[in-house]
Amino acid sequence: MSELDRQIDIVVIGAGPAGAVAASLLNAKGHNVLVIERQHFPRFSIGESLLPQCMEFLAQANLLDAVHRHADQHHFQHKNGAAFVHAGRYSEFDFRQKFSDGHGTTYQVQRAPFDHILAQETERQGVEIIWGHTLVNIDQDTSPARLTVEDEHHQTYTISAQFVLDASGFGxxxxxxxxxxxxxxxxxxxxxxxxxxxxxxxxxFDREKIRVTVHYQHKDVWFWLIPFAHGRCSIGVVARSEFFDGRDEDLNRRLADIIADEPSLKTLLANARFDTPAREITGYASDVSQLWGPNFALLGNAGEFLDPVFSSGVTIAMKSASLAADVLDRQLRGQAVDWEAEYAQPLRAGVDTFRAFVEAWYDGRFQDIIFASQQSKEVRAMISSILAGYAWDTNNPYVKDSEHRINVLAELCRLS
Incomplete structure (x- = not known):
């Protein structure tokens, strides 16, 4: 690439869902946006079970129609809820029966084509994406920030940007x-x-729901089963690292053996064909000391990632993109903004709601709630909203006061 010292309003690092939503929103507001993506799409990524709240953000960014148009071609599976299984017990939530307003359905997607669709539509809207380039250094104490980027031939060049949004995910x-x-x-x-x-x-078996199975012996070990629309699915197990100690070193055999040891999955997947090499991610939970600073903000997993149990990662990523795009647009138009009050705090509020439910999942409180024999229809609707991704709806008592209400409800369920 021959350009040196390009003058850009906004550089977005990463062309995944957060990057595509942020870039599309800011481009639509008239800003000059450049996306730098280290890889070439399509490429594999995990996080395949979207939440209905995602559809709101895709619609805001004018990306939803493209997803709908390509859904059948890429075997996106319509999703309307989540099912939970443990030792013969079954509970399901229909996201269309929820407390919060908004979409009640979404898709389960293979991320390679899904992310590619979003990136292509972002490009079609007029955003430039540079593929196969990597940000290797940033001087963000200057204004504008000065970025050093390396291409695939290890040649470097510089870009000056008024602001940088990091949507690089686990990168x-x-x-x-x-x-x-x-x-x-x-x-x-x-x-x-x-x-x-x-x-x-x-x-x-309901293919329109993600199926979460709790290990029959260990309540903090669980399996996901995410069906796609062409007879395939994503399946995985999540556990503390010591759970895998002493097991087969071959990842394919290790996963197959663990699944075969879980009675309900052994029966359900009796005729399954394991035809794709297994993958492993360890120590994926992450956090940062700050979500924003001079000339930059962190989106999605680049900031904090909790846990995959409620499929919240893509929703949080898109929410962060939506919030950041609004604040940044106003800043670049000369308005006074407060990134902490208008971006970091609102984003963390929803993340903390998810955090309360994730912690309650692993210590058993939320499992006691979802498998309780007597359940209030109204409370189920409130919980269904959070499972559907509406973790920022403070009209929902289980958002506004998550920890206290989970504790009280879990105790009532244990006593019933």
Whole structure:
């Protein structure tokens, strides 16, 4: 690339969902946006079960129609809820029966084509994406910020940008370059997963819901089963790292053995064909000392990632993109903004709601709630809203006062 010292309003690092939403929103407001993406799409990514709240953000960014148009071609599976299984017990939530306003359905997607669709539509709207380039240094103490970028031939060039949005996900570009990483307070866990031809013949199996199975012996070990629309699914197990100690070193055999040891999955997947190499991610929980600073802000997983249990990652990423785009647009138009009050605090409020439910999942309180024999229809609707991604709806008592209400409800369920 021959350009040196390009003058750009906004540089977005990463062309995934957060980057695409942020870039599309800011481009629509008339700003000059450049996206720098290290990889070439399509490429594999995890996080395949979207939440209905995502549809709101895709619509805001004028990306939703493109997703709908390509859904059948790429076997996106309509999703209307979540099902939970443990030792013969079954509970399901229909996201259309929720407390909050907004979409009640979404898709379960293979992320390679999904992310590619969003990126292509972002480009079609007029945003430039530079593929195969990596941000290797940033001087964000200057105004504008000065970025050093390396292309695939290891040639470097510089870009001057008024603002940088880091949507690099687990690549966590700015946290590494600016030393913003700090230890997460979540225990280190490992995800082991793959895609399979599921061959599920059970007529009672609902392909329009993600299925979360709690290990029959260990309540803090769980499996996801995410069906796609062409007889395939994503399946994985999440556990503390020590759960995998002493097991087969071959990841494919290890995962197959663990699934075969779980009675309900062994029956459901009796005819499944494991035809894709398994993958493993360890210690994925992450946090940072700050979500914004001079000339930059962190979006989605570049800032904080909790846990995959409620599929909140893509929703949080898109919410962060929507919030940041609004604040940044006003800033670049000369208005006074407060990134802490208008971006970091509102974003963390919803993340903290998810955090309360994730913590309650692993210590068993939320499992006691969802598998309780007697359940209030009104309370189920409130919980369904959070599972559907509406973790910023403060009209919902289980958003406004998550920890206290979870504690009270779990105690009532245990006594019933």
């Amino acid at each position: 966590r570009v700015l946290p590494r370059l600016l030393q913003l990483d700090r230890p997460s307070n979540f225990p280190s866990r490992t995800s082991l997963f793959t895609h399979i031809e599921d061959n599920i013949s059970d007529d009672g």
